[in-house]
Amino acid sequence: MHSRNSRPGRPGSRIKKLKASVAAGSVNVMYLPALAFVSVFIFYPFFRGIYISFTNWNGYSSSFRFVGFEQYLTMFGDKNVLNTIVNTFIYGLGSTFFQTVFGLALALFLDGNRRIKSVVRTVVYLPVIISPLIMGYIWYFFFRYNGGAVNDILALFAKEPVDWFANGRRSVWIIMLVNSYQFVGVSMVMFLAGLQSIPPSYHEAAVIDGASPFKRFRFVTVPLLVPAFASSVIFNTIGGMKLFDVIVATTDGGPGYASQSLSTMMYDLYFSKQNAGYAAALGILMFAIIVILSVMLLEFFKRKRVDL
Amino acid sequence: MKKLNVALVLLVATVICGTTAWGADGAKAKLSVFNNQSQIAQGVLEAITDDFRKANPNIEVDFQSYGKDYESMMKIKMASNDLPDVFSTHGWAVARYDEYLADLSKEAWASRVQGSIRDVITDKSGKLCVLPMDLDITGMTYNKDIFKQYGLKVPTTFKELLAVCEAIKTKSGGKITPLHYGGGDSWPIGGYYDFNSTAYYVSSPAHNYSAQLLDGSFDWTKYDEISKNLLLLKEKQYLNKDILTAKYTDSVEALAKGTAAIGGCYGAYIITEIKKINPDFHAGMMPIPAYWDGDKPTFIGGERTTWGVWKDSKYVDAAKKYVAFFAQTPNLKKVSEANGIPAGLDGVVSNLGDLTEDYTTYKSAKIFPYFDRALLPNGMWDVMCKNGQDLLAGGITPKDFSDNMKKEYLRLRNAK
Structure with a gap:
């Protein structure tokens, strides 16, 4: 309802509108730093990357020429790229699987053991705050051929030392496990928060209905943990697919191209x-893969979501 | 408002002072210096820089070492045309950095540049691109005591090298690795190709393909041979078992502890690092064995420790003064001794320790420039490193290696 003075057409109303609009404008001005930041550090590099992917630029020279879709066409026939895509999926999806399974198991364990919760939570979460590069070097020293801890243990049993990172496929799995180990704490914290948000009355009702612990987990806990699953899976998938530091520290993508990820x-x-x-074209491919995968996962979890 | 005015005046004054030529009352030049050296050589450059700071209080020097990330850092700097005032050119003074470098041919020290390096660091227009603090003369570093213990002579041909490797393997009961490469770092594998390519495809007059490599007509199937021989060395167990994962530091350790006899592609720079672990290490430097009958062993040479000055630097004069400080005889002596190679300017007598004898013995051996720098387009180095690893891991065959070399060679040539 308008007051008499605020009726349209009146001078007083126009002034008020103007003031309201200026006030709204002031609020919008507050967005500008964030917008500028995102434009400079996200949008510009992204569009610049697309532009570069259509050139043969060497990365530093002032001259280059446009080559159309040549980089993209080369990419689809490059066996190193195909191998790298497979590795990237192992890093992304493999890490997600282990982090989800062990993160959930740890969260369930801690949810029922309040006395040791803070200690175990801290210990499991500790690797998250270590730089992935340092974590990679730590595990490199575990698995190195000469003087590595794993080979020293094998020597105790009179076994021949193994050059763990000399086999590309094995390196990929070790790197994936190192990444899973480092970030399992993140999943654990997400699931723990999810478990604590489930009202106890739901479990109590299920107990009264005679549901076994497994059925309570399957039909009460899991459906109500879908938001935590969604966050954990998407977060870990994206993190795993962008994996870089651990690879550089352990194998540097080798031997040859055997353990490369799209990032390395x-x-x-x-x-x-x-x-x-070519690097820019690969970046666009990686962006497309991550976007498609994230949208599919979001859609999947949206369908599974149960509101409390 | 008054306060605002005062602030503006101060700001303008600061800006004006900031653009005043260095050397004027109280004004300081601020040099940024980037180098690629690591460990001992880096320490020496840093110590000389400290002396420069003391002698030139009106010049601030921000000295940065980037080690193995140096090339990446410099490529970013070149892409943004914002280079350091003084920087190392790590073998690429003319081929990569020429357009960014100031001419140093008018400097007082320029006339003392050694003849063997002058052409390498001078561009087509006659511009002297850098100060060469030392001269890279590289072959294969080896443990003289092991050779003496087993009564071995330095091999002069590939066949003799195979015989020496067999003797070391057999006589040591497999405890000493004949040839050690830190292939996990990938660059030592590139080193195998780079060093030996000269013996296979350049140094023998009957097998000199330099012209074909330069004009693009080289038949890359010929390159299978060098890869086949790398696999042969592996098959005969002459290489370290962990060649795919060992780092350069593992090579240092193996040579220092006497569990490896020859550093497959390591120059004199490795000796100072070995001696930190084992001061009694008796080092030798052998030239790269010839591959073809009738050919002679060769050394690889070129730039090693250099300083170039960015031509668009705000402080070109201060930068040249910094470079000139390094050109002083005592400073050059320190740098060349740290790397175990001769100084780059005449009139500097360096104590090259164990290697003095070898440099005398092999003074008539021919020195060829690094194969990739002289005959391949810029960017091929990594192709040799990564494909070499892939070959040793069984991912590709010698033919695949040559095909990949050809493909990248053509791409990089056409990208010019």
């Missing part, structure tokens, strides 16, 4: 092979 391959193409155009 991009780095190698840009800085070592002087093929920035």
Whole structure:
């Protein structure tokens, strides 16, 4: 309802509107720093990356030429890229699987053991705050051929030392497990928060109905943990697919290209092979894979969501 | 408002002072210096920089060492045309950095540049691109005591090298690795290819393909041979078992502890690091064995420790003064001795320790420039490193290696 003075057309109303609009404008001005930040550090590099992917730029020279879709066409016939995509999926989906399973198991364990909760939670979460590069080096020293802890243990049993990182496929699995170990604490915390948000009355009702512990887990806990599953799975998938530091510290993507991820391959193409155009095309491919996967996962979890 | 005015005046004054030429009352030049050296050589450069700071209080020096990330850092700097005032050119003074470098040919020290390096660091227009603090003369570093113990002679051909490796393996009961490469770092594998390519495809007059490599007509199937021989060395167990994962530091350790006899592609720089672990290490430097009958062993040479000055630096004069400080004889002596190689300017007598004898013995051996720098387009180095690892891991065959080399060679040539 308008007051008499605020009726449209009156001078007083126009002034008020103007003031309201200025006030709203002031609020909008507050967005500008964030918008500028995102534009400079996200949008500009992203669109610049798309632009570079259509050139043969070497990464530093002032001259280059447009090559159309050549980089993309080369990419689809490059067996190193195909191998790298497979590795990236192992890093992304494999890490997610282990982090989800063990994160959930730890959360369930801690949810029922309040006395040791804070201690175990801290211990499991501790690796998260260590730099992934340092974590990679720690595990490199465990698995190295000469003087590595694992080979020293094998020597105690009179076994021959194994060059763990010399086999590409095995390196990929070790790296994936190192990443899973480092970030399992994040999943644990997410699931723990989810478990604590489930009202006890739901479990009590299920007990009265005679549900076994497994059925209570299957039909009460899991459906109500879907938001935690969604956050954990999407977060870990994206993190695993962008894996870089641990690979650099352990194998540097080797032997050859055997344990490269899309991130390390991009780095190698840009800085070592002087093929920035190809690196940019690979970046766009990685972006597309992550976006498609994230949207599919979001859609999946949206359908499974149960509101309290 | 008055306060605002005062602040503006101060701001303008600060800006004006900031753009005043260095050397004027109280104004300081601020040099940024980037280098790629690591460990001992880096320490020496830093110590000389400290002396420079003391001698030149009106010049601030921000000295940064980037080690193995140096190339990546410099590529970012080149892409943004914002280079350090003084920087190392790590073998690429002319081929990569020429357009960014100031001419140093008018400097007082320029006339003393050694003849063997002058052409390497001078561009087509006659511009002297850098100060060469030392001269890279590289072959294979080896443990003289092991050779003496088993009564071995330095091999002069690939066949003799195989015989020496067999003798070391057999006589040591497999406890000493004949040839050690820190292949986990990938660059030592590149080193195998780079060093030996000269013996396979350049140094023998009957098998000199330099012209074909430069004009693009090289038949890359010929490159299978060098890969086949790498696999042969592996198959005969002449290489360290962990070649795919060992780091350069593992090579240092193995040589220092006497569990490896020859550092497959390590120059004199490795000796100072070995001696930190084992001061009694008796080092030798052998030239790269010849591959073809009738050819002679060769050394690989070129730039090693250099300083170039960015031509668009705000402080070109201060930068040249900094470079000139390093050109002083006592400073050059320190740098060349740290790397165990001769100084880059005439009139500097360095104590090269164990290697003095070898440099005398092999003074008539021919020195060739690094294969990749002289004959391949910029960017091929990593192709050799990564594909070499892949070959040793069984991921590709020698033919695949050559095909990949050809593909990247053509791409990089055409990208010029």
